[in-house]
Amino acid sequence: MNVRHFLTVSDLSKAEIERLLTRTAEWKRRPHSDLLQGKTVALIFGKPSTRTRVSFSVGVHQLGGMPLYLSEQELQMRKSESIEDTARVLSRYVDGVVIRTFAQKDVEELAANASVPVINALTDDDHPCQALTDVFTLREHFGDTSGRKIVYLGDGNNVAASLAEAGALVGMDVCLSVPEGCDLPLGKTATIKALADAQGIRFWVERDPAAAANGASALYTDVWISMGQQQDAGKVSSLRPYQLNAELLAKARPDAVVLHCLPAHRGEEITDEVMDGPQSLVFDQAENRLHAQKALMAYLIGGEPL
Numbered sequence: 001m002n003v004r005h006f007l008t009v010s011d012l013s014k015a016e017i018e019r020l021l022t023r024t025a026e027w028k029r030r031p032h033s034d035l036l037q038g039k040t041v042a043l044i045f046g047k048p049s050t051r052t053r054v055s056f057s058v059g060v061h062q063l064g065g066m067p068l069y070l071s072e073q074e075l076q077m078r079k080s081e082s083i084e085d086t087a088r089v090l091s092r093y094v095d096g097v098v099i100r101t102f103a104q105k106d107v108e109e110l111a112a113n114a115s116v117p118v119i120n121a122l123t124d125d126d127h128p129c130q131a132l133t134d135v136f137t138l139r140e141h142f143g144d145t146s147g148r149k150i151v152y153l154g155d156g157n158n159v160a161a162s163l164a165e166a167g168a169l170v171g172m173d174v175c176l177s178v179p180e181g182c183d184l185p186l187g188k189t190a191t192i193k194a195l196a197d198a199q200g201i202r203f204w205v206e207r208d209p210a211a212a213a214n215g216a217s218a219l220y221t222d223v224w225i226s227m228g229q230q231q232d233a234g235k236v237s238s239l240r241p242y243q244l245n246a247e248l249l250a251k252a253r254p255d256a257v258v259l260h261c262l263p264a265h266r267g268e269e270i271t272d273e274v275m276d277g278p279q280s281l282v283f284d285q286a287e288n289r290l291h292a293q294k295a296l297m298a299y300l301i302g303g304e305p306l
Contacts, residue, residue: 009165019306023295035302036065039095046072046101055289087113096301117300131162148217168195177212213251220259
């Protein structure tokens with residue numbers, strides 16, 4: 001049996017992502033199904049969560065399955081039992097695993113030893129489910145995103161990495177506007193650059209946020225200090241010029257939209273005026289996590305053909 005996992009955006013082909021975006025729109029119109037009837041999906045959480053836990057739990061339920069929430073604090077994984085043995089045991093009980101944790105290597109080890117699909121719901125390196133949601137939200141709003149420019153502002157984190165991968169695969173020019181010292185890892189940058197080159201689109205870093213915003217169709221930001229990381233006053237100081245505010249938004253296209261994966265530190269990386277303004281898609285984006293993840297689970301766990 002060929003088991004598919006979703007650990008990074010590029011685990012799916014461009015054709016698969018395009019079809020998943022279409023299916024996401026269909027799931028948004030028709031929320032309920034029995035594709036996961038009789039199936040159980042384990043939801044393993046090592047980090048606190050609002051959107052991820054609720055959207056996956058509701059999504060499994062709406063597909064007819066049973067979500068089984070498992071806190072890492074309640075599991076023996078990494079304490080008295082290896083990740084490898086945990087994967088083998090869970091594969092005997094459940095039909096799929098969704099995991100939100102810290103280390104990407106832990107998710108990779110879990111998937112390498114699981115005989116059921118594993119979905120990465122967030123690690124310190126990648127946030128691929130969020131990225132699928134982001135490109136769907138832009139497609140839903142603009143219709144066609146080909147050739148449009150999306151700018152990510154702030155810290156080069158897991159959200160930035162997955163967004164750039166997804167943008168490259170669907171034909172969007174992706175600009176990361178981050179200060180020195182906040183770049184993506186070199187290996188990740190090389191992977192994204194190769195994807196972008198293969199699609200004939202641009203991927204680049206622009207230190208000047210005002211220059212980056214020029215001609216952008218979307219401005220995207222995230223918290224400056226990610227969950228589980230220590231507060232770094234020097235880092236925060238270097239990020240202040242990258243705040244997503246009305247002045248910066250005015251430099252983008254007149255039809256530009258604002259994105260944020262939430263939770264937001266209002267007044268820090270984004271202002272209330274922008275987040276609650278008419279160009280904000282932030283809460284549409286939050287809702288769309290549910291629909292994009294349902295399309296993904298229906299495909300990987302429910303066996304729905306694309």
